[in-house]
Amino acid sequence: MGILDRFSLKDRIALITAGAGPLFGSSLTEALAEAGATVITASRNLEANLEYAEKLRSQGFDAHGMQLDIGDPESIDRLHDELIERFGRLDILVNSALARDGHAGGGFEEQTPEQWEKAASGDFAGLFHICRAFLPDMRKQGRGSIINISSIYGVVSNDPSLYTGTTMKQPPTYNFVKAGMINFTRHLACYYGRDGVRANCISPGGYFNGQPEAFVERYCERVPVGRMLENEDIQGAVVFLASDASSYVTGENLMVDGGWTCH
Numbered sequence: 001m002g003i004l005d006r007f008s009l010k011d012r013i014a015l016i017t018a019g020a021g022p023l024f025g026s027s028l029t030e031a032l033a034e035a036g037a038t039v040i041t042a043s044r045n046l047e048a049n050l051e052y053a054e055k056l057r058s059q060g061f062d063a064h065g066m067q068l069d070i071g072d073p074e075s076i077d078r079l080h081d082e083l084i085e086r087f088g089r090l091d092i093l094v095n096s097a098l099a100r101d102g103h104a105g106g107g108f109e110e111q112t113p114e115q116w117e118k119a120a121s122g123d124f125a126g127l128f129h130i131c132r133a134f135l136p137d138m139r140k141q142g143r144g145s146i147i148n149i150s151s152i153y154g155v156v157s158n159d160p161s162l163y164t165g166t167t168m169k170q171p172p173t174y175n176f177v178k179a180g181m182i183n184f185t186r187h188l189a190c191y192y193g194r195d196g197v198r199a200n201c202i203s204p205g206g207y208f209n210g211q212p213e214a215f216v217e218r219y220c221e222r223v224p225v226g227r228m229l230e231n232e233d234i235q236g237a238v239v240f241l242a243s244d245a246s247s248y249v250t251g252e253n254l255m256v257d258g259g260w261t262c263h
Ligand SMILES: NC(=O)c1ccc[n+]([C@@H]2O[C@H](COP(=O)([O-])OP(=O)(O)OC[C@H]3O[C@@H](n4cnc5c(N)ncnc54)[C@H](O)[C@@H]3O)[C@@H](O)[C@H]2O)c1
Pocket: 017, 018, 019, 020, 021, 022, 023, 024, 025, 042, 043, 044, 068, 069, 070, 071, 095, 096, 097, 098, 099, 100, 122, 149, 150, 151, 152, 203, 204, 205, 206, 207, 208, 209
């Protein structure tokens, strides 16, 4: 098999949580679909996922929308059962959903214990439940790739000087959840590698999303490639980790950060 064939996701079933989202979600989904996978996106708004899937189908991709509340274990179980019944298996699980309400409320001193609990029950417990739901299927079929979307802020702290003069907040729940995700991924890699299941993280840098000019300028000055992340930047990483091109890569945290964490 040639190297480009090893990147192919033909006949693979992929679930991307929040895969219809306008920022990273849809970039991840479209990359996997273009590489040949059947893609399923799922988040709270079923309508939005169904509409997005229809749009992708009209472009010739095999796409489906389902419902998921990552903070609700019953919703995860329902998604699992329905997906396995409809598609028979899951080869690729991309955990991109972020329950942002757990990260609201500002900086450390402004955040409340309730927000920490929300972040823990939404993102932390959600990751645990969804991996636990699909892991037995992947082990049984002897093949699976789990890709968790972490962040530069799971590896390093935010730099306070970037935010001077803006109203942007940096909730530490985010650092807590994203850092935990990276080492949880290594745990999965170590314990399930012999079953054919690989687990990796992607840690993207900052995406331009209408942030204040002063922040964007400082960010671009600091990052070695001199710009914020764009949709296409993340796509090669997810196809690589999902496919057989990365068959000996597991437990890795692939930085897609333009060199942010190099200095
Ligand atoms: N935007 C960035 O600069 C950046 C940088 C590094 C990492 N990331 C990570 O990328 C991933 C995607 O984030 P994004 O930037 O596209 O932002 P986003 O806020 O658009 O993504 C969050 C997505 O999660 C979904 N969601 C929220 N609550 C949910 C719930 N309870 N159940 C299911 N889905 C839920 C939303 O519908 C949304 O599509 C996140 O994990 C985020 O931490 C983003």
